[in-house]
Amino acid sequence: MSNMPTEFPSLGCGVGLRTKHYGDILNVWPAVDWFEVISENFMVAGGRPLYVLEAVRTHYPIVLHGVSLSIGSTDPLRREYLTRLKDLARRVEPAWISDHLCWTGVAGHNLHDLLPLPYTEEAVAHVAARVQQVQDFLGRRILLENVSTYLEYRHSTMPEWEFLTAVVERADCGILLDINNIFVSAFNHGFSPTEYLRAVPPHRVHQFHLAGYSDKGSFLHDTHDHPVADAVWELYAQAVRRCGRKSTLIEWDDHLPSFSVLQAEAAHAQRLAAVTHHAGTDARTDAAAAVDADYRA
Amino acid sequence: MPAPTLAQTQQLLWTLITAPEGAAAGLDRLAPAARSVAASLAHGDGRLSAIERVDVYANMYFYRIRDSLKDDFATVCAVTGEAELHNLITDYLIAHPPTHFSLRYAGQHLPAFLDGHALSGRWPYLSDLARLEWAILEAFDATDAAPLQPQTLTAVPQKRWPELRFQLTPSLQLLDLNWTVHNVWRQAQDELPLTDARSEPTSLRVWRQDLRVFHQPIDAVERAGLAALAGGACFSDVCERIVAHAGEARGAERALSLLGGWLADGVLSGYRLD
Numbered sequence: 001m002s003n004m005p006t007e008f009p010s011l012g013c014g015v016g017l018r019t020k021h022y023g024d025i026l027n028v029w030p031a032v033d034w035f036e037v038i039s040e041n042f043m044v045a046g047g048r049p050l051y052v053l054e055a056v057r058t059h060y061p062i063v064l065h066g067v068s069l070s071i072g073s074t075d076p077l078r079r080e081y082l083t084r085l086k087d088l089a090r091r092v093e094p095a096w097i098s099d100h101l102c103w104t105g106v107a108g109h110n111l112h113d114l115l116p117l118p119y120t121e122e123a124v125a126h127v128a129a130r131v132q133q134v135q136d137f138l139g140r141r142i143l144l145e146n147v148s149t150y151l152e153y154r155h156s157t158m159p160e161w162e163f164l165t166a167v168v169e170r171a172d173c174g175i176l177l178d179i180n181n182i183f184v185s186a187f188n189h190g191f192s193p194t195e196y197l198r199a200v201p202p203h204r205v206h207q208f209h210l211a212g213y214s215d216k217g218s219f220l221h222d223t224h225d226h227p228v229a230d231a232v233w234e235l236y237a238q239a240v241r242r243c244g245r246k247s248t249l250i251e252w253d254d255h256l257p258s259f260s261v262l263q264a265e266a267a268h269a270q271r272l273a274a275v276t277h278h279a280g281t282d283a284r285t286d287a288a289a290a291v292d293a294d295y296r297a
Numbered sequence: 298m299p300a301p302t303l304a305q306t307q308q309l310l311w312t313l314i315t316a317p318e319g320a321a322a323g324l325d326r327l328a329p330a331a332r333s334v335a336a337s338l339a340h341g342d343g344r345l346s347a348i349e350r351v352d353v354y355a356n357m358y359f360y361r362i363r364d365s366l367k368d369d370f371a372t373v374c375a376v377t378g379e380a381e382l383h384n385l386i387t388d389y390l391i392a393h394p395p396t397h398f399s400l401r402y403a404g405q406h407l408p409a410f411l412d413g414h415a416l417s418g419r420w421p422y423l424s425d426l427a428r429l430e431w432a433i434l435e436a437f438d439a440t441d442a443a444p445l446q447p448q449t450l451t452a453v454p455q456k457r458w459p460e461l462r463f464q465l466t467p468s469l470q471l472l473d474l475n476w477t478v479h480n481v482w483r484q485a486q487d488e489l490p491l492t493d494a495r496s497e498p499t500s501l502r503v504w505r506q507d508l509r510v511f512h513q514p515i516d517a518v519e520r521a522g523l524a525a526l527a528g529g530a531c532f533s534d535v536c537e538r539i540v541a542h543a544g545e546a547r548g549a550e551r552a553l554s555l556l557g558g559w560l561a562d563g564v565l566s567g568y569r570l571d
Contacts, residue, residue, distance in 0.1 A: 040399045041399075045440040046439055046441035047441065047508065051508060074307055081398045105395075106308055109396055110396060111315070111395070112400050113314075113354060115310065118303065123303055150350050150353040151351060151353075151354070190342070
């Protein structure tokens with residue numbers, strides 16, 4: 001790993017690149033800091049997806065965010081998948097590559113979902129070893145994202161935040177800290193999101209995700225189809241105070257609003273992070289509260 | 298009871314999530330030993346029991362793939378309607394649980410699956426329609442290739458034209474169908490009421506030009522010409538094939554007309570002169 005690039009540049013606040021907004025983006029080249037793309041959508045031979053991606057890349061930094069690495073699966077790592085991911089990275093030169101701390105399938109199947117891992121020493125060792133293989137193959141460190149979860153295993157021997165920390169330290173990779181996922185999982189399982197934040201090693205965090213959820217009554221569902229909730233903005237401010245201003249992405253995948261709405265969310269994240277970071281205290285400052293109140297008005 | 302291994306955990310959860318009648322039914326169908334492990338796999342509480350939590354994932358699995366297939370096979374779904382679609386996807390996922398890393402390929406088996414499905418009793422053209430929609434998908438993100446420009450051919454001496462071996466654009470697919478499903482597809486695109494396809498041998502060429510995908514019916518003469526090109530035949534052999542189908546009187550004229558159309562449509566991406 002000593003020869004691998006270790007830089008995760010600070011990109012500012014970005015949004016996801018989604019088909020619905022291709023026209024807006026390619027015609028106007030809007031003011032946004034960067035784009036995150038779903039890697040698998042562009043692991044194709046040609047056509048419009050790659051045309052758009054390469055056009056966007058000429059104007060903005062991009063990050064490849066995958067959903068099928070399945071780093072926690074007990075199936076072998078997919079060589080074909082990694083090769084195509086590496087080829088895509090060579091083509092578009094992303095700022096970094098990320099995926100999720102989860103598994104997506106077993107016995108050759110893909111559930112196309114981000115399934116939770118048991119928080120056990122067996123899983124830590126298994127995942128860390130695979131992350132090292134992936135990083136060696138790609139020639140770079142990756143970021144792993146904490147997923148939202150709807151079940152926890154009885155045989156877990158540690159809380160999620162200790163599991164996340166153990167994996168990234170042993171694998172020497174980074175964290176994509178999804179603030180909404182912390183909030184959703186905390187509600188679903190009854191733990192404190194603040195306790196989660198306080199346990200995450202700040203030096204490993206290189207990106208934040210912010211997204212909206214759906215309230216199903218008995219659980220919160222990480223649906224990425226709403227604005228970021230007030231409580232998640234507050235948790236984000238806590239995360240910035242703890243980890244510093246890291247590249248932040250607004251994730252909105254369904255019931256997509258106009259691009260200007262995403263821009264507004266990104267701009268709010270930018271302002272909130274700036275005010276919070278400069279405040280430099282643990283208590284929520286009046287200035288940060290004012291930024292929040294102004295946005296929500 | 299010892300804690301399940303990571304592999305056991307994942308296999309059991311996969312089984313419960315993919316059970317077509319829901320996680321509880323999937324749990325009941327397990328052998329007693331596996332059922333005992335699975336039943337105690339997850340925490341439950343007053344808000345959601347353990348099996349209800351598994352069902353959150355089971356629902357996401359089904360509906361995520363259903364929504365993806367609705368996008369990829371929009372006209373098939375318009376023909377069947379929501380209720381029948383739900384049953385179709387349920388049956389399809391039992392037979393073909395996804396294996397590819399990309400959701401883009403979740404429907405790769407649907408055209409063939411529809412051949413033997415009960416819905417084809419009501420709509421016998423459904424499989425052909427799915428084949429057309431899949432071909433459109435394949436063309437959409439096929440390998441890029443610049444179209445052969447007509448003026449490039451002016452550099453080829455006339456006496457060497459018979460030796461030309463044209464290359465077809467990578468996105469080109471030839472479909473041999475039994476129903477006029479391209480009409481149903483067009484009706485859906487134009488938001489017109491759908492009428493059933495006619496039972497009639499139908500060949501279509503599907504291809505991408507620049508970033509747009511096209512398809513159109515072709516006759517037996519063009520089908521023969523394109524098949525010859527796809528097989529690597531030289532231009533003289535292609536023309537012979539065309540003449541054999543079109544007849545001596547019209548064959549040469551037809552060959553040149555087809556060549557002009559293929560060039561204009563971007564179906565040809567290059568040539569080789571040995």
